[in-house]
Amino acid sequence: FFRQFGSKTPGHPEVHVTDGVEATTGPLGHGIGNSVGMAIGMKILAAKFNTDKYKLFDNKIYTLMGDGCMMEGVVSEASSIAGHLRLDNLVIIYDSNKISLDGPVSENTSEDTKARYRAYGFDVFEIDGHDFEAIDATFKEIKKKQTKPVLIVANTIIGKGSPHMSGSHKVHGAPLGAEELKATKKAINLPDEEFYVSKEVYSFFEDKQKQQNKLEDEWNENFSAWAKENPKLFEEFKKMQSKTLPVSLEKDLKDFEMKTPIASRESSSKVLNYLADVLPFLYSGSADLSSSDKTYLNKFEQITFSNFKGRNFKFGVREFAMGTISNGLSLVDTFIPVCGTFLVFSDYMRNAIRIASLSDLRVIYQFTHDSIFLGEDGPTHQAVEHVASLRSIPNLQVIRPADANEVKMAWIAALTHIGPTALILSRQGLPTLDETNVSLEEGLSKGAYIVKKEKTKQKD
Ligand SMILES: Cc1ncc(C[n+]2csc(CCOP(=O)(O)OP(=O)(O)O)c2C)c(N)n1
Known part of the structure; x- marks a missing residue:
């Protein structure tokens, strides 16, 4: 059943589909961002809820990566943040078998990975990944004391034990085949039985x-x-x-005064700041644009390595990591992360948006500087095709509010959607219309509705 649809070992396991799977896998590198988000989430919960007497949240996040992940840019972005935040609850195990899909990694990589990770601020261990005693000793050491994120470089041989396939990229995703399987079992002293599991293994797992x-x-x-x-x-x-909302939220937001005209990035920021006061699960961050995308929660501090009580993330110019870390944070299940950048740079984080959509993750994107009215930055920053392309992602709720009234209702729609929402917001001022001052049900939730009806009769 290996790599078969509907089996317990599908090609790429998905969260909410296969039991025991904590995050959807598939696109290489994404998992490292997820794990950084999860580790940050646990640090926040520890800072917020642990007391001197009760250490409720003191677990570590263990994540496994391969050579393919290690080459991805998003892994560099996410690891750099992990090192910066000194995540002492994150352990990355790197299955370094030096083979990827096309052949040996030496054909395209010659970096000093351990030095790279030390430079990020990690503690780096190196072990023989087939040596159980070495694995045990390393984990014991980390459990005793960890002050930084850890990378364990586990040197392994892909397909170890297979007489003709071991060490070859051919063994990455394909079953060995009947003959080679027989030969492998013989080589590693296993009986020639289908799905053989020794009594020792059963009793070990029962214990x-x-x-x-x-x-x-x-x-x-x-x-x-x-x-x-x-x-x-x-x-x-x-x-x-x-993550329940106050029953009066729609009314409260309607009563919330807003000047007109007002840019929708500005009205959205006002709503977000209002919501942050009443919804403790909202956390916000930006890829170095918080002053422009207006995602900063003004009454709250920034998250730093020494302060996980803050509620603002500064992700730096790392859009893709921001997306994957937000997914990881959402997977912790006590947060709805909000993250912002210019709409045009949603391209940089597109795969994170797609995975959030596929996995029903509640993440809210504040994408500002919509279309050609973005100001001085010119064509490279003009989001022309982006709304259409975001709308093509299944389960991504895309809302482009017309004015401040719709912005208010858009936030309720975002907070109640089981999946991600992209709010598409303007830099230029927008007049607030009387006609949009309707309930969520009568207006925005329809997707489109008549704001002004034509006065003249249409010609036949
Ligand atoms: C972003 C992305 N690009 C390409 C692929 C296709 N792909 C799947 S596995 C793989 C290489 C895997 O190499 P490694 O991580 O070393 O796996 P191993 O050899 O240990 O099985 C590639 C390129 C993918 N899943 N995700």
Whole structure:
């Protein structure tokens, strides 16, 4: 059933589809961004909810990558941020078998990866990835003390044990075939039985299951005791988990005063800042454009390596990492991340948007400087084809509000959509229309509605 549709081992496992899968895989490199987002998410939860007595959130994020991932640009972007934020709960295991799809990695890569990661601010370990004792010793050491993100370079041989295929790129995604499988089992002293699993392996995992169940029970008991002793924190945690909106939100937003004309990036920023006060699960970030895309939450601090109590991310000029990290943060399930850049640069993060859409991840993109009215930057910055191309992504909610009234309703639509939303916003001032001052149901949720009807009769 290897790589078969509907099996437990599909070509690329997807979250919410296959049990036990925590993030959709497939596009190389994306997972490193996911894991950085998850690690940041856990640091935030720890800063917010751990007390001297209860360390509820102290887990590590372990992620596995291959040579293919290591070559991707997004991995450099995300790793650079991980090092900068000194994520001491992130462990990347690099399966370095020096083979990718087309052949040996030496045909296209000669960098010093370990030096690169040390330069990012990682602690780097190197082991024989087939040596169980070395693996165990390294994990024990990291568990004892970790002050930075960790990269474990695990040197491996692809298809190890297969007499004719080991060390070859041919073994990457194809089954060995009946004959080679037989020869491999013989070479590694396994009986020639289909799906053979030794008794030792069964009993090892039975014990593991018992241990894990016990740990889970202990954590749940701890959580209940924490909740009882810290009712305010518990309330906040529940709000973040449920992501429910105040019942009066539509009315509250309608009553929210706004000048006219007003650019929709500006009205959206005002709504976002208002929402941040009432919705603790909203976190916001920008790829070095927060003063232009207006995503900054003014009443909250910036997240830094020494302050995970902030609610603003400065991603630097790293749009793709911003998208993948936001996906990872959304996967933690207590956050709706908002991230912003110019609409034209949505291209840089397109694959993250696509994966968020495919995985039902709740991420809100504040894409500003819509179309040709963006100002002085010229054709390279004029988003002409971008709205059409975003609209072609299934499950991505794309909203281009006409004015401040629609911006308000667009935010409610974004906060209730199970999937990502792209808000397309202007730099230029837009007049607020009387006709758009209608409920979400009567207006924006229809996708399109009549704002002004023609006065003259149409000719036949
Ligand atoms: C972004 C992206 N580009 C290309 C591919 C197609 N692809 C799948 S695996 C692979 C190379 C895998 O090499 P490696 O990570 O070393 O895997 P291994 O050899 O260990 O199986 C490529 C190019 C992909 N999945 N994602």
